[in-house]
Each structure stands twice: as C-alpha cells, then as structure tokens.
Amino acid sequence: MKEAMHYSALEGGKVRCGLCPHGCTIADGKRGICGVRENRAGRLFSLVYGRYSSAHPDPIEKKPLYHFHPGSTALSFGTLGCNLRCLHCQNWEISQSRDADFGELGELRAADIGEWAGRTGSEGVAWTYNEPTIWHEFALEGSIEARKRGLYTVYVTNGYISEAPLREIGARLDAANVDVKAFTEKFYKEVSGARLQPVLDACKLYRELRVHLELTYLIIPTKNDSAGEMERFCRWVVKELGPDVPVHFSRFHPDYRLGDVGPTPVKKVVEAWEIGRRAGLEYVYGGNVPRGDYDNTLCPGCGSLLIERSGFHAEVTGLRDGRCQNCGTAVPVIGARPGRL
Numbered sequence: 001m002k003e004a005m006h007y008s009a010l011e012g013g014k015v016r017c018g019l020c021p022h023g024c025t026i027a028d029g030k031r032g033i034c035g036v037r038e039n040r041a042g043r044l045f046s047l048v049y050g051r052y053s054s055a056h057p058d059p060i061e062k063k064p065l066y067h068f069h070p071g072s073t074a075l076s077f078g079t080l081g082c083n084l085r086c087l088h089c090q091n092w093e094i095s096q097s098r099d100a101d102f103g104e105l106g107e108l109r110a111a112d113i114g115e116w117a118g119r120t121g122s123e124g125v126a127w128t129y130n131e132p133t134i135w136h137e138f139a140l141e142g143s144i145e146a147r148k149r150g151l152y153t154v155y156v157t158n159g160y161i162s163e164a165p166l167r168e169i170g171a172r173l174d175a176a177n178v179d180v181k182a183f184t185e186k187f188y189k190e191v192s193g194a195r196l197q198p199v200l201d202a203c204k205l206y207r208e209l210r211v212h213l214e215l216t217y218l219i220i221p222t223k224n225d226s227a228g229e230m231e232r233f234c235r236w237v238v239k240e241l242g243p244d245v246p247v248h249f250s251r252f253h254p255d256y257r258l259g260d261v262g263p264t265p266v267k268k269v270v271e272a273w274e275i276g277r278r279a280g281l282e283y284v285y286g287g288n289v290p291r292g293d294y295d296n297t298l299c300p301g302c303g304s305l306l307i308e309r310s311g312f313h314a315e316v317t318g319l320r321d322g323r324c325q326n327c328g329t330a331v332p333v334i335g336a337r338p339g340r341l
C-alpha cells in the first residue's frame with residue numbers, strides 16, 4: 001500500500017480524491033468509485049501500488065498506436081479497477097472487480113521494469129489493460145524509471161483524469177491512445193457513468209503537452225453510431241486537436257452488460273472512415289475490415305501507400321525521413337524504420 005497522491009483531507013475523517021473528474025468524497029474505511037483507493041483513518045491509500053494483474057510484451061500496433069515506433073514491442077502492464085463503468089467493457093474481469101484480493105496480484109518494483117523490458121526485447125512500456133489513471137502513483141514512478149533506461153512510455157487510457165495529474169504524468173509520457181467512447185454527454189452518463197467534456201479537455205491537454213496522441217472510437221450499434229455524431233466527433237478532432245491526429249474506428253463485439261447489442265457491421269466502419277476523411281482527418285483507420293486500405297497509412301498528399309499493415313505487423317514502404325517518398329509530403333510517424341517490422 002502506498003499513500004495516494006492528489007487528495008485532500010476533509011472534516012470528519014473524510015478525504016476528497018482529485019485524481020480524476022469524479023472527485024470522490026470518501027469516508028473512513030470506504031473506497032472511491034474506481035475501487036482501488038481507500039480511506040484509512042483520514043488518509044487515502046492506493047491498493048494497487050506495485051501490483052499487476054497482467055504483463056505482456058505486446059506489439060505497439062495492438063494499443064493501437066500506428067504513428068509511433070511501428071513494429072516495436074511495448075512491455076504492457078495492467079492492474080485492477082477503473083474509474084468508468086462502461087456497460088460494454090471488454091476487460092471487465094479486471095476493470096470492474098470490486099471484491100478482488102489485491103494480495104493475489106503480481107508484485108512489481110519500478111526499478112525492475114528496465115531489466116524486464118530488456119529480457120522481452122521491448123523498446124518501451126505501456127500502461128494499459130485497465131485504466132492507468134487510477135494506478136497513477138505506480139505508473140508515474142514506473143515511467144520515470146523506464147525513461148531512465150531509454151524506454152518509451154505509453155498510456156492507453158479513457159482520458160478521465162484531472163488536469164494536475166495529467167500534467168504530472170504527461171511530462172513522463174511519449175504517447176497516448178485515448179478511447180473517446182462517444183460524442184454525447186448522454187452516452188457517457190448512461191453507458192460509462194462519467195462525462196464527455198473532461199475527456200475532450202484531456203485530449204487537448206495531451207496535445208499541449210506534446211505527448212503523441214491517437215484516438216480510438218469503438219462504434220456501438222444504436223448507441224454512438226449515427227453519421228451525425230461521428231461527423232461531429234471528427235470535425236471536433238480536426239478543429240481542436242489537428243487533422244494529423246490519427247483516429248481509429250473499431251468494431252464492437254457483444255460483451256459484459258451489452259450482450260444484447262449486435263456486433264458492428266463492417267459497412268459501418270467503412271462509413272465512419274469516409275466520414276473522417278470528408279471531415280478533414282488525414283489519418284483514419286478502420287479495424288477488422290477485410291478488404292481495402294483501412295488499416296494502412298496512406299499519404300494525405302498523393303494517396304501513396306506509406307505503411308502496410310497485416311494483423312499486428314507493419315511494413316514501412318513509402319516513407320523516408322518523415323516524408324512521403326512519392327510527393328514529399330511530411331508525415332508525422334515517430335520512430336519509423338524502413339522495412340518489414
């Protein structure tokens with residue numbers, strides 16, 4: 001157990017956590033909404049500091065990050081809990097468990113991450129699988145240690161984090177994929193138990209902090225898949241974040257408490273891809289579309305194929321020194337090396 005950061009003491013032994021926009025007021029002996037921060041006698045503690053539920057060397061494409069060290073491996077860690085309550089959560093066993101035995105989790109020291117990464121051939125570390133925000137104390141320390149060893153650091157996040165902790169971790173992050181779950185407050189309230197606006201604010205702050213940013217939008221039939229909503233989202237990205245921010249549209253599969261909603265039709269992903277391109281996004285990706293260029297990186301200037309992907313493999317074909325080989329358009333892909341990766 002480690003005393004939490006970003007909280008203040010209140011009267012009557014209560015505390016207020018300031019890590020995420022929920023701002024939970026927590027009575028003695030109770031936990032916040034995320035289930036992993038507990039008030040013990042007027043002090044807030046992290047129950048997951050140095051405790052992991054999952055650890056794997058993953059392709060960076062799996063996060064997904066397509067414009068960041070293509071073909072590299074990121075040693076990926078997750079713990080328990082989440083500050084959102086998404087009815088469709090695909091990792092609900094670890095994110096929504098509220099009666100877990102934290103003592104059964106693996107133990108990890110931040111100082112050991114570099115050696116572990118070296119053993120697995122990893123070039124970086126990713127905080128993922130569950131929401132890294134609620135693991136702040138350890139993810140921060142682990143990111144500092146990882147950077148000391150020359151590793152890159154990545155967040156795969158729902159973006160539900162307050163400004164001060166985001167500035168703190170953002171200074172230690174190289175890249176983030178923010179999962180924007182929909183573009184209405186109604187969806188966030190009814191499906192995720194949260195609010196949209198703080199997520200949008202976090203996306204803007206990631207850009208301000210110069211953390212490489214990509215976005216994911218999981219298309220859920222009847223919930224967030226109207227052409228109008230997806231178009232408003234894409235236009236917002238172009239205007240507020242920039243047309244060069246990659247956007248990944250992905251397909252929903254029935255899970256957890258949304259088992260009665262069918263999977264996303266392939267044609268819906270294609271529609272979203274077209275909406276994104278029409279809205280002015282330069283890099284739009286569509287996951288699990290069997291044919292076409294929906295997973296490849298194309299030059300926004302001339303349409304040439306720059307990075308070809310198959311599964312989680314990438315081949316950098318038409319990109320040299322950050323420019324399209326055919327027309328010279330600058331294409332921001334950090335750490336791209338020519339060849340099959």
Ligand code: SF4
Nearest residue numbers: 017020023024032034
């Ligand atoms: S991090 Fe957890 S305890 Fe803190 S405000 Fe968010 S949900 Fe509440």
